[in-house]
Amino acid sequence: MSELSIDNISMRFDLPNGGVVQALKNVSIDLKSGELLSILGPSGCGKTTLLNIVAGFLAPTGGVMTLNGHQIKGPDAERGMVFQQGALFEWMSVRENVGFGPSMKKMPKAEKKQTVDHLLNVVGLGDFKEKAVYELSGGMQQRVALARCLANDPDVILMDEPLGALDALTREKMQSLVLKLWKETGKTIILITHSVEEALLLGERLIVMAPRPGRIHKEYNLPFAELGVDADLREVKKHPDFGPKREEILSMIWDMEEEIMGRTEESA
Amino acid sequence: MSGLIVLAIYVGIFVAAFFIITRIASRTTRDYTSLKTVTFGDESAVRPNRAAGIISILTIFLLWGMFTGSSLLPSFLHAPGPFIGETSFDYTAEANGQSDTATVTVIVHPREENPTLDEPTGGDGFAKNDIISVAQWRSKLVPWDKNDDISKSDGSQVTAINGQSVNPGDTVNVTGGSVTISDKGTPNFKPYNGWQMEPLYLPAPETVVDRTIKLASEGFRGTSLYGHLGWSLFRVVAGFLLGAIVGIPLGYAMGLSNWFRGWFDPIVEFMRPVPPLALIPLVIIWAGIGEVGKIILLFLAALWIMAIAARAGVSGVNISKVHAAYSLGASKWQIMRYVIIPNSLPEIFTGARVAMGVCWGTVVAAELVAAEKGAGMMIMVASKFQNTDIVLLGIILIGIIGFGIDMLMRMAEKYLVPWKGRG
Ligand SMILES: Nc1ncnc2c1ncn2[C@@H]1O[C@H](COP(=O)(O)OP(=O)(O)OP(=O)(O)O)[C@@H](O)[C@H]1O
Ligand SMILES: [Mg+2]
Numbered sequence: 247m248s249e250l251s252i253d254n255i256s257m258r259f260d261l262p263n264g265g266v267v268q269a270l271k272n273v274s275i276d277l278k279s280g281e282l283l284s285i286l287g288p289s290g291c292g293k294t295t296l297l298n299i300v301a302g303f304l305a306p307t308g309g310v311m312t313l314n315g316h317q318i319k320g321p322d323a324e325r326g327m328v329f330q331q332g333a334l335f336e337w338m339s340v341r342e343n344v345g346f347g348p349s350m351k352k353m354p355k356a357e358k359k360q361t362v363d364h365l366l367n368v369v370g371l372g373d374f375k376e377k378a379v380y381e382l383s384g385g386m387q388q389r390v391a392l393a394r395c396l397a398n399d400p401d402v403i404l405m406d407e408p409l410g411a412l413d414a415l416t417r418e419k420m421q422s423l424v425l426k427l428w429k430e431t432g433k434t435i436i437l438i439t440h441s442v443e444e445a446l447l448l449g450e451r452l453i454v455m456a457p458r459p460g461r462i463h464k465e466y467n468l469p470f471a472e473l474g475v476d477a478d479l480r481e482v483k484k485h486p487d488f489g490p491k492r493e494e495i496l497s498m499i500w501d502m503e504e505e506i507m508g509r510t511e512e513s514a
Numbered sequence: 515m516s517g518l519i520v521l522a523i524y525v526g527i528f529v530a531a532f533f534i535i536t537r538i539a540s541r542t543t544r545d546y547t548s549l550k551t552v553t554f555g556d557e558s559a560v561r562p563n564r565a566a567g568i569i570s571i572l573t574i575f576l577l578w579g580m581f582t583g584s585s586l587l588p589s590f591l592h593a594p595g596p597f598i599g600e601t602s603f604d605y606t607a608e609a610n611g612q613s614d615t616a617t618v619t620v621i622v623h624p625r626e627e628n629p630t631l632d633e634p635t636g637g638d639g640f641a642k643n644d645i646i647s648v649a650q651w652r653s654k655l656v657p658w659d660k661n662d663d664i665s666k667s668d669g670s671q672v673t674a675i676n677g678q679s680v681n682p683g684d685t686v687n688v689t690g691g692s693v694t695i696s697d698k699g700t701p702n703f704k705p706y707n708g709w710q711m712e713p714l715y716l717p718a719p720e721t722v723v724d725r726t727i728k729l730a731s732e733g734f735r736g737t738s739l740y741g742h743l744g745w746s747l748f749r750v751v752a753g754f755l756l757g758a759i760v761g762i763p764l765g766y767a768m769g770l771s772n773w774f775r776g777w778f779d780p781i782v783e784f785m786r787p788v789p790p791l792a793l794i795p796l797v798i799i800w801a802g803i804g805e806v807g808k809i810i811l812l813f814l815a816a817l818w819i820m821a822i823a824a825r826a827g828v829s830g831v832n833i834s835k836v837h838a839a840y841s842l843g844a845s846k847w848q849i850m851r852y853v854i855i856p857n858s859l860p861e862i863f864t865g866a867r868v869a870m871g872v873c874w875g876t877v878v879a880a881e882l883v884a885a886e887k888g889a890g891m892m893i894m895v896a897s898k899f900q901n902t903d904i905v906l907l908g909i910i911l912i913g914i915i916g917f918g919i920d921m922l923m924r925m926a927e928k929y930l931v932p933w934k935g936r937g
Contacts, residue, residue: 303837323843333834336933337856346852347842380936398842 250277256308268459284449292460326400347398365393385416582718593709601690609670614639653704717903753812765824790815803884823865827858860934
């Protein structure tokens with residue numbers, strides 16, 4: 247049984263000046279429980295819009311989504327979200343941030359403490375429990391965001407460029423962490439990224455989207471995520487299929503970008 | 515004239531202190547900022563120079579002391595003071611072809627004294643010696659012919675002062691002052707004023723201090739000094755608290771609901787630019803000059819500021835924080851309690867600081883217009899009786915309290931919202 251079903255979703259924005267943006271057109275994705283999906287696409291192809299719809303922040307103009315058989319109508323703790331940055335609560339300590347979800351559902355204190363302590367150890371922030379979040383580095387803050395999301399034990403985790411604001415080294419460590427957490431927790435994860443390498447590494451499945459209207463362009467099934475769970479990610483990148491796949495997808499996106507540029511030049 | 519001298523001394527100290535202090539300081543301080551080579555244009559590298567701050571304040575007191583002849587300063591630092599004591603000048607009168615010279619003795623006394631004068635003696639011709647007294651900073655027409663054998667109405671006329679021949683309108687400098695012949699031919703003695711300010715306009719610092727001590731023990735107009743300041747403070751705090759209690763929820767409602775936003779936006783946007791001072795007459799008409807009127811005024815002064823601050827606090831919340839909270843299972847009420855309110859606290863504190871400042875200014879102004887107690891009333895009444903020292907001490911205390919309020923608010927802010935600006 248497929249857990250998350252995105253069926254024929256469309257989204258159009260009516261602009262105040264009378265124009266219309268078709269951000270998504272007939273997007274369908276079926277995700278099985280525990281699958282790791284990465285979504286890649288040129289800027290403006292509707293990735294964030296899609297994720298916001300799945301999270302329940304936006305109602306689509308067409309189509310239905312179901313999770314475990316019931317329809318998605320709004321935000322819910324069953325679908326956790328990790329943002330690029332700025333979504334931690336700076337008025338709370340690291341511990342309070344991670345314990346936010348459990349507090350909202352009035353989880354007993356002892357149980358909450360156990361969950362929070364465990365998750366902070368998992369993401370390697372055991373020594374920073376009482377720190378204010380603004381005292382942490384960007385990478386540490388994203389680890390807090392991951393732990394906060396996991397503390398709620400959601401069925402699906404949605405990540406919108408969670409590592410986009412990090413430097414290359416921190417980013418690589420965080421990619422390993424995401425893989426490790428995925429394997430350990432068995433969560434269904436949708437991850438949006440701008441980086442082709444990241445999409446290859448962090449996707450059992452990879453969807454490339456095309457813009458105007460935003461739609462699914464191509465889909466891949468990849469072995470790299472599974473390999474990366476135990477191996478060094480740099481080793482994974484040396485896999486004979488990795489380079490060719492990267493080049494293929496890069497030139498695909500490059501072509502789309504060029505098409506967009508050409509179109510805007512024509513219309514100008 | 516003496517204004518330019520004050521300015522010149524002020525600029526002189528500013529420049530001299532700058533060169534001296536920076537010369538000393540550049541040799542001693544060595545920290546990160548001092549290693550920055552680009553400081554001009556880097557605002558973060560501009561820090562208030564502590565020495566400059568101290569010298570700046572001392573300079574103000576120095577100038578104040580210099581130009582009021584303060585006893586706190588050694589007298590060689592004083593600006594030339596006004597003449598005081600006894601002096602004299604001669605006048606020559608001519609009548610019926612004969613001329614005679616007599617002496618006018620002038621006693622220049624402080625304004626609050628009134629010396630008794632000896633009877634003038636001497637004067638061998640028809641002109642007789644005179645004795646007059648004149649207060650500092652004032653001048654006096656000399657009734658020279660009152661005791662003369664030939665008076666002005668009989669044809670006598672002053673033709674020279676200290677041997678220098680004069681016509682009406684001429685001025686002759688004499689020891690301790692100057693003599694001007696009036697249009698009607700009467701000498702007018704004006705003592706030398708020096709460069710100092712008349713105490714009526716600017717009392718010396720120690721006078722203000724003495725007055726403060728005196729007021730602190732005796733009170734002013736039946737209320738102690740603390741009473742006056744306390745009443746002003748009480749009005750501010752009461753008005754501000756009422757304004758905050760109503761304004762903050764109003765601002766939240768405006769930030770969270772279309773209906774509230776639509777309903778109150780025109781009112782708030784209209785009231786925001788109306789200075790609270792402009793409401794004083796209306797409030798007095800409606801509520802009288804009593805406490806109710808004043809607190810209503812301060813309530814109105816604080817209300818819009820707090821409402822706008824709370825509204826800004828809500829609209830300033832990063833939408834991904836709200837989204838994150840919803841995805842973590844928070845209810846609307848929990849979003850309010852754990853996200854929107856803490857996120858808006860920094861804005862609300864900023865608003866509260868502004869509101870307290872405005873309220874403090876407004877209460878003083880309202881008390882100037884009408885009050886029986888309060889700091890503003892104190893300086894208003896004192897000014898009517900020309901008690902400049904009370905006016906000055908009132909202004910200084912008002913400034914200190916206003917500054918103290920702001921400092922307290924800042925400390926509270928630092929303690930209560932340490933995350934301000936760190937999101
Ligand atoms: N609220 C909105 N109103 C109007 N148009 C919108 C709105 N949100 C998104 N769009 C449009 O929808 C399209 C898709 O936007 P979206 O943010 O989903 O792109 P994206 O793929 O996430 O881009 P990026 O990679 O830059 O984050 C864009 O053309 C954008 O201009
Ligand atoms: Mg005479």
